[in-house]
Amino acid sequence: MAGAAAQPGPELLDFAAFRDSSTQPVVYGYGQRSLRELRAREFRRLEGTVYLDHAGATLFPQSQLTSFTHDLMENVYGNPHSQNISSKLTHDTVEQVRYRVLAHFHTCPEDYSVVFTAGSTAALKLVAEAFPWVCPSQESSGSRFCYLTDSHTSVVGMRTIATAMNVTSVPVRPEEMESAEKRGAATGDPDCQLPHLFCYPAQSNFSGTRYPLTWIGDVKSGRMCPVSVPGKWFVVLDAASYVSTSPLDLSVHQADFVPLSFYKIFGFPTGLGALLVHNRIAPLLRKTYFGGGTAAAYLAGEDFYIPRQSVVERFEDGTISFLDVIALKHGFDALERLTGGMENIKQHTFTLARYTYTALSSLRYPNGACVVRIYSDSEFSSPEVQGPVINFNVLDESGNIIGYSQVDKMASLYNIQVRTGCFCNTGACQRHLGISDKMVKKHLQAGHVCGDDVDLIDGQPTGSVRISFGYMSTLEDAQAFLRFIIATRLCPSGGQPIPQATPGAPPAESEAQNTMTATMDGCSSSPEEDTDPDPKVWNDLSTAVDAVSLNPPVLEATRTQHTPSEIAAGVLDGGLGPHVVTNLYLYPIKSCAAFEVTRWPLGKQGLLYDRSWMVVNHNGICLSQKQEPRLCLIQPFIDLQQRIMVIKAKGMKPIEVPLEQNGEQAQICQSKVCADRVNTSDCGEKISSWLSEFLGRPCHLIKQSSNFQRNAKKHGKGQSAGTTATLSLVNKAQYLLINRSSVLELQQQLNASDENGKEKLFPMKDLISRFRANIITNGTSAFEEEKWDEISIGPLHFQVLGPCHRCQMICIDQKTGQRNQNVFQKLSESRERKVNFGVYLMHTSLDLSSHFLSVGSQVLPVLKA
Template sequence: FNIFQNVIYTFLCSFFLFILLYFIKRLFVLNPCRILEHFNTCPEEYSVIFTSGCTAALKLVADTFPWKAVSNEGPGSQFCYLTDNHTSVVGIRGVTALQGVGTVSVLPHEVETRARKPQTQTNGEEECSVPHLFCYPAQSNFSGRKYPLSYVKGIQSQQLYPHRGRWFVLLDAACFVSCSPLDLSQYPADFVPISFYKMFGFPTGLGALLVRNEAAEVLRKTYFGGGTAAAYLVAENYFVPKPNVVSRFEDGTISFLDIISLHHGFETLQKLTGGMLNIQLHTFGLARYTYIVLSCLRHSNGKPVAQIHYDNDFQNIAEQGAILNFSLLDCHGRTVGYSQVDKMASLFNIHIRTGCFCNTGACQHYLVISNQNVRSNLHAGHICGDNIDLIEGRPTGSIRVSFGYMSSFEDCRNFLRFVVNCFVDKPLILDQKRLIKLKSAEPMESNGQVITPSPERITPSGDTVSKEGKKNNGSSHTLTNLFIYPVKSCASFEVTEWPLGPQGLLYDRLWMVVNENGVCLSQKREPKLCLIRPVICLASNTLQLQVSGMEAVTVPLETSLTNSDLRTSQSKVCGDRVQTVDCGEEVSAWLSEFLGKTCHLIRQRPEFLRDMKFGRAKAGDCGATALSLVNEAQFLLINRASVSFLQEHIANRYDSVNEGTWHDMEQLIQRFRANLVISGQEAFSEDGWSHLTIGDTQFQVIGRCGRCQMIGVDQKSATRTQEPLRSLSECRSGQVTFGVYLAHQTARNTTAVLILSVGACVIPRISESTEKP
């Protein structure tokens, strides 16, 4: 009976497993057909090659296209691409350059201006069989400009962009197909890379290359991986690829579970929206509405709030996608740095994209950035993806808002309210003439609503905030508070006097908390760090960590590297690799219990030297200055007058019920985590200082401190708030700098111990040439 029972059980399990695999296979096989159906084509015309993303699809074309080098025997291939292409398209020239293939960057207007009638092929013209590749985006990922899909046939037939030979078209459709329908039966591009993430928001890391079957026959592949071979020999150069196009190009195991999910993506898209035509109308309407209102906003002096980077007035849905690219301007017409806008947007749960969006050509065109500017910006320290948004007042990138099928009209209103509340010099002015003109030309039915900006009055930033350029004439300030932060991102330890070390205040930020992967934890990710109170006892040579409700834990100030129980490691602080040593299991267990995750306390190795980046210092003044685990500089100084100004600004934004939240200046000071707090009579006067003396110690001002969301963490409760970052941006015309960085370079051969004391006289020196904050 038991044997019979086991046989029945095994049979049933096998049967259900077979059924499950059958349906999985059905879904898997149906997906390519479903994808091609979405683009109005069929397997007889196109094949779907799954890749890890759109970039991988582009690289596949680059690696397998039959490039022909220029030689004495005849002309070679040409790789032509529009200057408005994504970086991943321009990168194909890295492959063509190694094969002796000519590369041509084509300006958008040149495609049609260089058109000609097709020429008849002459017998014996070898050049007419040379393969060329022309790449252009269906929609610019920078500005949302749509390029004519008719270019596909025009280039293939040589009616556009005249060159002899056989022309293939690579149509970068990744940005286009997220909100617009693409009919490949009408516009049969040879290679069409797409990203499913941009279409559905899921799954990431999955894209495809749609290959016209006629064009697939010319592709030549040298590498072969698992699943692509019909047969091959190990000891001989013998290899036969699988006959199926898709099987030849999908190396290894593809992400079949993600591919199965595409079926649900297409079904959901259809059920929620009714199809791509509806998505196109919906998203274009949102983009157009936002464009109209944003372009009509004016500061109190009548100057525009935004400079919009576009090629049309969002009049034609066939020429413009659901993307709005712009730069915000202050009331003086100066560009507000995009990183400042991004920081503020995060407070309002608004996601924007900033920078050049991997499209240097369009960025240069719209922002008027010359080739020399790009080189000089790199020399100044700016690289793609960083937060250096302005160099000598010139923008290095812009701001992009993109709409999708899940975006709503309320999203537009929230975004526009955010711009008005945070970046408009009040009272707001709407350009009624432009508003009427744009609305009268509206191409589609709309609800006719025009945004009414928030009427609440926001005190604008004026020239009275700081009187720049005025000499100090020896007027003094006083050092009122002295803070050290032994453990990075933990609470402060206030003292009345403290010695200076080679890296700043002695023991300031020599320790930091890292997770199990060695990544530094900060209050941005773990606000509870502010509840950990470090206490240093110089007499007992110990650092004690205290938290309410837990027994304190103690570690030695000086770590003996001869202790075999201590582990050394490398971590990163602001991109710099730092050498550290683990402080032991006891303190790790204590931190892990409090934070609820595996953590370690590590200390900077005593012999490790980390220099301040040269670009931060003024040439010839400081040279290389040693840093601890701080982000930017040895010291951070803030002015009580500046705190008081900001405190008053915050209080004016709230009614009397909530005013008490911000009445405590000391709590507000704690949020800015400064080492040195001074008294002052004029708010933000410190922005114009070049040097200062505290007691008998000389300091150089390195620069202003750019603030982020971390100042929104209440240092007593670890709760997050939008203030004071929101008001800081408002009262400083979009800038979010507060406080200045200082550097002190100890003489190499000195043995004297310098001490800072609360109550010491602070004498600043004003820079000969200062910028307005």
């Protein structure tokens, strides 16, 4: 890793000093166009958010959407395949957009045709299917498909089509292309016209490396060859990443095929791309399928088909997404009006990237070790060789990599949005991270797949972190990111409370609300032994179930050395006698406040009614505290005697919801939880209005259907898939257990880091509430629960399914809804970069007709063999 020298230590690199010391032009902003005003006027929705994933998708300006909406409201656009007036308007407008696309890339209809596709992936697939491959024979070795290993998945996927046609695919490493430049033309028959195809990215979507556009002319002319075979080479320039922030002049660099996606440039519309086809290759392309609008004539009862003449009419199967095409016109208008053109965007975004790279690469720990490892083929010397992308991994003081998942979670706490993983570019990921083919297969066997959060295996990274800038990115965005790295790596004890992630939302309650100790009218208590009740009590919920309130039960003296009041009050510390259950919580509404009990019946999916309901937005998407922290201020109470759930929140009148809905009146709908589709029923407009008023957004309360079964993905030891446990609306498992000794150790670490006494202390009960567990036990040592294989709680047996991998929700104070990153950061530091806390449990018995969990029950763990 190389970078320009900068001030050592945690100080933020001064931009003026960076500009004055730069040997390259430093262009920030768009001249007379105020970048600050642009952000305030066009991107108000970004207030409070630092968006650094423009290589994934850039953002559209408000005026683009407004202009497009007005266009649709003022004009009638019909199907362009018809002949009426509105269809003629659509056809002419679409053709005008084609000209606009070509002009944007400095070419014309005489040289290129614009074939609209569903995106760059569809464009690449079209090339692979239509290219005039020649299969090998006795006289010829056949065509070759060569691709740079630093290519997007969609490029590498073209080889499956080539293989199906018996065409040889050859991966080419970047260093091999550099050697080919020096080696020059291949030897062989100069008159051989055997067609070969070479595909490479103008800009790596992994590292931002910009590969020479001169390769196009060199490969096509034969001055350099990816592989030494006689024939004629054609070039696919994957421009999707490059053209998002840089101009492309096709009058100079005339690739045969140029796939692109427009959302990379404009942010809107999505799902629309294009394949720019050079007209000299167009007559050679083969068509294996014909759809609506592509046929000049055909017969339904005979194999007779005559395609239309132009390449556009031949390859745009069916009706194109014509309204989205029309939206492009407004995208071009907005981009030109706001920035002055792609050259300005290129200079502005590169300046931000080079400044961030310079500052980031200079950061050092007190021992001199680098804070980050940057994966780059350049030193960010010029926008000709480097795009506005920085790919890196964060290191600890010993040089060990901190998993990208942990970095992503911490960034989210600072309202910074980044991209992590391998970015659909396994080849570049392997090259930069030193991951061998054997290791990739080993990672797969270990359960890691593309796009998951398994960031470290045997201490080695499976991916990295990427930040990228767009035309509306600002210096403040770059500096906010740098401050985040400095605060979390170089000043970890000085972190400040995180502002709310939802600007404009109603402020959180100023007064603390104790969500864990509220009492419930109608819940009675009476002394009970920890024995199984009459099954009739369970079968008829209209019969009172005793001892379900917060009042402690009377316990046998042999159970514990502590009084019931001590247990129920939650004052036990680790190391005091045998393991016992000290607290029980259920969370009737997913992500809402806990309901604490001393004794509670078990259902087939865990504690009865635990996560049976959830709040969804107007689109039916489940809301969690990540998006809506104020959910923790909503307090549900279950009254089994009256068969109702009472919901309370400060400033709102309590509202009742029946535990069971009338099947005839329930509105059935489908929702998703952790990628699982679940059948649910809507709980009605009354509670919907109540929640919408409190949260300040339209939402509904839905309940999992009683006859729907959702199987757990985690299986117990020796358990077959056919007997797997069933889940409510929980994420992973039926139960979650945490150990007070583990909480105590975390509390001590948090308080010890408060050197100046400025940070608020974290009371034990407040810390416990952040982890949202069902079962709290006292223990003899911290994190001993992770060594358990199974446990017994009274007469009940559970298997331990593994640790709970924590997300940023543990940073939300469950009394106020306010965020503070300290808890997550301290766990990340102390737990070897894996934020595990608590363990998942599964009940091993299939007969749950008469079982209860009770505070004070003895816990007997069995260690792993």
